[in-house]
Amino acid sequence: MIRTTIENGVATVTLDNAERKNALSAAALTALADTVEALRCDATVRALILTGAGGDFCSGGDVSAMQGPADAATVRRRMIENQRPCAALATFDKPVIAAVDGVAYGAGFSLALMADFIVASERARFCLAFARMGLVPDLGALHTLPRIIGAQRTRELVYSARELPAHDAQALGIVLEVVPSEALRARAQALALAMSAQSTDAFAMTKRLLAQTFERDFGALLEAEAGAQAIALTSPYLREAAARFARKEAPLFRWPKHDREA
Known part of the structure; x- marks a missing residue:
């Protein structure tokens, strides 16, 4: 089933x-x-x-x-x-x-x-x-x-x-x-x-905010965004992603190309 x-x-x-x-x-x-x-x-x-x-x-x-x-x-x-x-x-x-x-x-x-x-x-x-x-x-x-x-x-x-x-x-x-x-x-x-290589916390918060976008007014959404971003900007994922960027290494997350884009 x-x-x-x-x-x-x-x-x-x-x-x-x-x-x-x-x-x-x-x-x-x-x-x-x-x-x-x-x-x-x-x-x-x-x-x-x-x-x-x-x-x-x-x-x-x-x-x-x-x-x-x-x-x-x-x-x-x-x-x-x-x-x-x-x-x-x-x-x-x-x-x-x-x-x-x-x-x-x-x-x-x-x-x-x-x-x-x-x-x-x-x-x-x-x-x-x-x-x-x-x-x-x-x-x-x-x-x-x-x-x-x-x-x-x-x-x-x-x-x-x-x-x-x-x-x-x-x-x-x-x-x-x-x-x-x-x-x-x-x-x-x-x-x-x-x-799945994205930050699980950032993805979860983004998904929740998107689900609320038609129900919240602009000011309320900005306030929720600020709280979510405060968590994301102090996360280990951000530190690792920024360090990789500085070292010119491959990013943690990259969208996979479609065959027609290869």
Whole structure:
């Protein structure tokens, strides 16, 4: 259901139900939340890759589990439990990269949006398919997507429930990079490894500040920035980075070049 490997400080969390295109059951969502929360507490983990098995990322919620009688109060309680992975990923204070191959539909698309970056294969397809089933977008998509592409584009994708090819998603700013399917895992791993070399404290503080940028006024954000920078400027990481700069040595962190930049 959820498969996890850790290599060189990078945890790869794989949605593993390939026969159903990694559809999200309630049990899978609980397992995902538990996994991410445990990895957050693991000091050896410095970055996380979220991906799917069998050539697809995630086809969305398990439609078969949505059928049958249920009252609204019961469904609401179940939805609140199902939202746990959103909170776990949103507050994960290390880099999160979604490696999307094949379909990222419905809640699968929502889940990918919780990552810091989405890297997609050329055959990836994104769709907020909720309207096709008479449903409301969930797992936080109505919060994350407008902050990436704006309100009007979000309305268009939500109301139309149209499929978005990988390069179109990149043009809108949803996807960071598009790579051949066979290069997807390696590119996600390269990005995760590079980002894991950053200062964990500085990254965590930056991520928290970015998450607050639309909720705080400018003065409050400047005050929070000053406090964060005070910690970063007195850190051992800064001392080592500055010493390397003075010695003209390779920096601790460098963004990995894309093949097209090589």
